[in-house]
Amino acid sequence: MSNAILFLETLGAHPALASQAAQRYGDVVGELDIDQAQQEALAKRDAVTLGALLGGRAQMWCYVSTPDNDEDSIVPNEDDQDGDGDSDEGDEVPSRPTE
Numbered sequence: 542m543s544n545a546i547l548f549l550e551t552l553g554a555h556p557a558l559a560s561q562a563a564q565r566y567g568d569v570v571g572e573l574d575i576d577q578a579q580q581e582a583l584a585k586r587d588a589v590t591l592g593a594l595l596g597g598r599a600q601m602w603c604y605v606s607t608p609d610n611d612e613d614s615i616v617p618n619e620d621d622q623d624g625d626g627d628s629d630e631g632d633e634v635p636s637r638p639t640e
Contacts, residue, residue, distance in 0.1 A: 571584075576594075
C-alpha cells in the first residue's frame, strides 16, 4: 500500500491530525517517503490530483441488491396461513351471528 494512502488512513483514524496548523501539516507531508508530486498534492489537499497519481478511479459506484421479491429467500412464518408473508394473527373475520 502506498505511503500516501497510509497517511490518509491515519488522518481518517485521527481527525485531530487533519485540523493541525497548516505549517505542521506541511511538515508532516514533507517527511513522508513519497514522490514530490504526491507530496504537493497532499500539501494542497488536492484529492483529484492525488487520486490520479495513485491510479484511483475518477468515479466509483456502489449498488446494493436486495432480495425484495425473491420468494425463495422468504423465511416462512408459522403464523402465516394464507402465504402473504404477514402473520395472520388478528386477521380473523368476525363470524356472523346466527339467527
